[in-house]
Amino acid sequence: MKKICCITGATSGIGKACAESFAKEGYNLIITGRRKERLSQLEYELKKIYPIDIVSLNFDVRDSIEVETNLNSLPENWKNIDILINNAGLAAGREPIFEGDYKDWDQMIDTNIKGLLYVSRTIIPWMKERKTGHIINICSIAGKETYAGGAVYCASKSAVDAISAGMRIDCVPYNIKVTNVCPGAVETEFSLVRFKWDKDKADATYKGYEPLTGEDIAQTILYCATLPKHVCINDLVITPTSQANATTFHRE
Ligand SMILES: NC(=O)c1ccc[n+]([C@@H]2O[C@H](COP(=O)([O-])OP(=O)(O)OC[C@H]3O[C@@H](n4cnc5c(N)ncnc54)[C@H](OP(=O)(O)O)[C@@H]3O)[C@@H](O)[C@H]2O)c1
Numbered sequence: 001m002k003k004i005c006c007i008t009g010a011t012s013g014i015g016k017a018c019a020e021s022f023a024k025e026g027y028n029l030i031i032t033g034r035r036k037e038r039l040s041q042l043e044y045e046l047k048k049i050y051p052i053d054i055v056s057l058n059f060d061v062r063d064s065i066e067v068e069t070n071l072n073s074l075p076e077n078w079k080n081i082d083i084l085i086n087n088a089g090l091a092a093g094r095e096p097i098f099e100g101d102y103k104d105w106d107q108m109i110d111t112n113i114k115g116l117l118y119v120s121r122t123i124i125p126w127m128k129e130r131k132t133g134h135i136i137n138i139c140s141i142a143g144k145e146t147y148a149g150g151a152v153y154c155a156s157k158s159a160v161d162a163i164s165a166g167m168r169i170d171c172v173p174y175n176i177k178v179t180n181v182c183p184g185a186v187e188t189e190f191s192l193v194r195f196k197w198d199k200d201k202a203d204a205t206y207k208g209y210e211p212l213t214g215e216d217i218a219q220t221i222l223y224c225a226t227l228p229k230h231v232c233i234n235d236l237v238i239t240p241t242s243q244a245n246a247t248t249f250h251r252e
Contacts, residue, residue: 002052005225006030006081008061008119009088011038013188014138017214018085019046021222028053030078032070033088034060061088061115062107071122079126083225086116087138091153091194105152112156116163124167127176134177134232136221137164141184141237145246157182168234177232179224184239184246187211208251209242 005022009015011033019031023046031054033039039056047054055078059066089112092104116137127133142150143157164180171178191202205211217238224233242250 002026002028003082004028004030004078004080005083005085006032006123007085007087008032008115010042011035013190014183014186014214014217015085015087016042017218018087018221021215021218022083022225023050023052023054025222025226026050026052027083028078030055030057030074030081032057032059032061034058061119062110064114064118067115067118068122071119080130081123081126081133083134083136084120084123084127085136085138085221086119088115088119089138089156091142091150091190092196094149094194096149097151100152108152108156112153113159113163116160120163120167124171124176128171128174131175133171133175134179134225135167135171136179136181136224137167138217139164139180139182141182141239141246143180143182144237147246164235179221179233180235181217181221181224182235182237183212183217184237184243185211185249186214186217188214209249210240212238212240 005027007015007018007029010019010031019029019042023029029052031039031042036058039058043054043056055074057070059070061067090108092107093101120135137160139160140157142154143161146154161180164178168178185206187206191205192199195201220238
């Protein structure tokens, strides 16, 4: 029987690359996101290439009712999720804390922390029942180190770091693995979103060095997800070779 991988935020970047990598490995997919057209397009493209089944669920992870209603609407056999990739997330703004925008703060906290919690709260009981599963939380190097103008984003990812640790403790009796993945700079739509689609500012983030790609992260996640049953990578920080920590880059 094919395994099922559920990926939140599959319409772009790391999530989309995960969908492509897991499809290639023969997993059936549940892909989610707010941009419905992108989900349909991805579903169409992947089904054209790979002999797999895909369910697209169009919801906002910030809305607990939408999360529960959509996930609970899955046919029973689709609830046998083997891998959950909690990827949906964003940074909004790069202002110092005394100039921060409440809307940006709400969006980051509601998506990165509460959204991840709502999705996990719905799916983990299904894994617990079957005594098997793997949750991969996309945290960030920003969850390990705080940088200027990133207090709230970093705080939201520190929360993910703590939630991953707590989740692992609560889930360990049920044979559920929890892996916390902390990428450094990955070139996706992330910086475009952070800088409100200001392309010059977004491009400057990745200037002078070779950033990671969504595919690099997807391959790393696939590695974590395909280790033997008794092996779990708990925490993983991955950066481009030119990035030493959250703020130190070697730019040519
Ligand atoms: N890129 C980096 O440098 C980097 C580094 C470390 C960690 N990360 C983390 O990696 C994850 C993926 O980011 P990315 O780099 O791939 O950025 P991206 O290309 O902007 O993708 C973000 C994804 O999250 C989804 N999303 C955002 N808000 C959502 C909401 N309220 N409800 C449902 N889905 C939502 C988006 O889908 P819709 O807009 O269609 O809903 C999109 O599919 C994020 O958690 C991010 O914090 C990124």
